[in-house]
Amino acid sequence: MTSDDYLVAFDSDGCVFDNMEFKHKACFVPSFIDFFGLQDLPLQAREIWEFVNLYSTTRGINRFRGLKLSLDLARARFAGEGVGAERTSTIPPSPDLDSWIAGARHLSNASLEEEIGRSGSEELKNVLAWSLDVNRRLLEGSPQPFPLAARAVARAREGARVRVVSQAPGNALRRDWGAHGLLDLTEGIFSQEDGTKEDHLRCLLQQTPLPGDRVLLAGDAPGDLAAATATGVLFFPVIPGAEEGSWEEFLHEGLPRFFRGAFAGGYARELHRRFEEALPATPPWEG
Ligand SMILES: [Mg+2]
Known part of the structure; x- marks a missing residue:
């Protein structure tokens, strides 16, 4: 042999x-809060993002799938009784993200840019801006x-x-x-x-x-x-x-x-x- x-x-x-703790806690979470209107519930938003991407069976998932799962969990959580029920309306549905994820061969910034070129979706432009903001933050780390x-x-x-x-x-x-x-x-x-x-x-x-x-x-x-x-x-x-x-x-x-x-x-x-x-x-x- x-x-x-x-x-x-x-x-x-x-x-x-x-690098998972730095990546998610210092880069993904702040951008998730900033770009998806979660400033009023930063602790819950952080807990949701970290559960999906660090501390559960979906740890390590592609960032765009992680975003969709986190938004879905946030909607479900804030729609329930108790904390943040009044905020449901401020997390809008994300139909363009959902259908891009369901249909795209690759989930990357490059393929997202192509999709935006085709559809002009404002919702996807925000997703791309979020993803680029994350990359900018990641550059500050030295894993x-x-x-x-x-x-x-x-x-x-x-x-x-x-x-x-x-x-x-x-x-x-x-x-x-x-x-x-x-x-x-x-x-x-x-x-x-x-x-x-x-x-x-x-x-x-x-x-x-x-x-x-x-x-x-x-x-x-x-x-x-x-x-x-x-x-x-x-x-x-x-x-x-x-x-x-x-x-x-x-x-x-x-x-x-x-x-x-x-x-x-x-x-x-x-x-x-x-x-x-x-x-x-x-x-x-x-x-
Ligand atoms: Mg890994």
């Missing part, structure tokens, strides 16, 4: 890079990899081909992976512009035909596990809130098992059980 016989794909945000994650990427490269699969924009990924000497360890990056994680893995398997038990995806979101399951490859979870322990596990147990063909089965099931326990499906305010 050579390093061409194995492939390890790494998700970036919240997996290799310790660091989890210390053991950088070592894990290097260790994986010793025995396998390495790729990045992420829903972040490609330029941000090249910046972050390049700034820490990790880009040279990879054979390339799949980003937001290349479709969903499942698209990425299918494309990868086409370019590098390998049996599913020779391909391992490391990720921190249930969507990563779903993409791995759909494409028949192995999945190693980096558990939110326990990332360093997860990378320790990857280095000392997960990766060695992968290379010796002992990852699938009971070991993988136990990892996935621990991962699924860490993220709820129901918002705390509905519990």
Whole structure:
């Protein structure tokens, strides 16, 4: 066996890079409040955004899907009794966003710009302005990899081909992976512009035909596990809130098992059980 016989794909945000808290708390949340008229209920807006994008089964979702889910949850929450009932009318429906998300092949700024060119939708112009504002805020961060994650990427490269699969924009990924000497360890990056994680893995398997038990995806979101399951490859979870322990596990147990063909089965099931326990499906305010 050579390093061409194995492939390890790494998700970036919240997996290799310790940037999810900064991204969402310092960038997405303030822009969400500013661009969607939520200034009167900033605490609830923050709680909704963080539930959807950080602390639930939809963690790591594409930003536009995360926006739609957050707006839907905000409408449902504020329409109920108690807090903010009077604010229902100020969160208008978003039919253009909903239909773009339902129909678009890729959900990125570029494809949103194309849609605006076709439809001239004012609603979508606001979504694009929000997304660009988020990118502007993100530029102010300097994401660091989890210390053991950088070592894990290097260790994986010793025995396998390495790729990045992420829903972040490609330029941000090249910046972050390049700034820490990790880009040279990879054979390339799949980003937001290349479709969903499942698209990425299918494309990868086409370019590098390998049996599913020779391909391992490391990720921190249930969507990563779903993409791995759909494409028949192995999945190693980096558990939110326990990332360093997860990378320790990857280095000392997960990766060695992968290379010796002992990852699938009971070991993988136990990892996935621990991962699924860490993220709820129901918002705390509905519990
Ligand atoms: Mg992630």
